[in-house]
Amino acid sequence: MAYWLFKSEPFKWSWEMQKAKGEEGEQWDGVRNYQARNNMRAMKLGDKGFFYHSNEGKEVVGIVEVCAEAHHDSTTDDPRWECVDIKAVCDVPRPVTLAAVKNEPQLAEMSLVTSMRLSVQPVTEEEWKIVCKMGGLEEVP
Numbered sequence: 001m002a003y004w005l006f007k008s009e010p011f012k013w014s015w016e017m018q019k020a021k022g023e024e025g026e027q028w029d030g031v032r033n034y035q036a037r038n039n040m041r042a043m044k045l046g047d048k049g050f051f052y053h054s055n056e057g058k059e060v061v062g063i064v065e066v067c068a069e070a071h072h073d074s075t076t077d078d079p080r081w082e083c084v085d086i087k088a089v090c091d092v093p094r095p096v097t098l099a100a101v102k103n104e105p106q107l108a109e110m111s112l113v114t115s116m117r118l119s120v121q122p123v124t125e126e127e128w129k130i131v132c133k134m135g136g137l138e139e140v141p
Contacts, residue, residue, distance in 0.1 A: 008052070
């Protein structure tokens with residue numbers, strides 16, 4: 001299994017909106033960055049991700065799961081752009097802020113710190129465990 005981080009501005013697509021989609025999930029559309037697109041192309045069913053509120057809040061607020069592998073992004077006719085579908089798994093009991101991530105020495109190389117503008121990022125297994133613990137998740141999903 002691989003781990004990821006999905007950034008969304010809450011006024012456009014919030015964690016509450018994601019949870020409301022239920023088991024069906026929602027396509028992670030509108031990504032127009034090749035590196036972020038390539039990250040989605042690498043995803044497999046069952047991969048987990050952090051749902052991160054960017055700009056407003058700047059914090060990890062939930063855990064998601066990839067429920068459909070890369071496919072054409074229905075918001076464009078351009079065949080270059082693909083997306084995955086994700087579904088909500090659980091809330092993060094204590095949202096993990098960007099400031100908290102930056103203050104954790106073990107997360108100094110995390111993409112959230114080093115590639116802050118990238119909307120879909122890889123997360124290592126060690127980073128995943130640390131952030132889950134920081135967020136109050138007793139068992140790592």
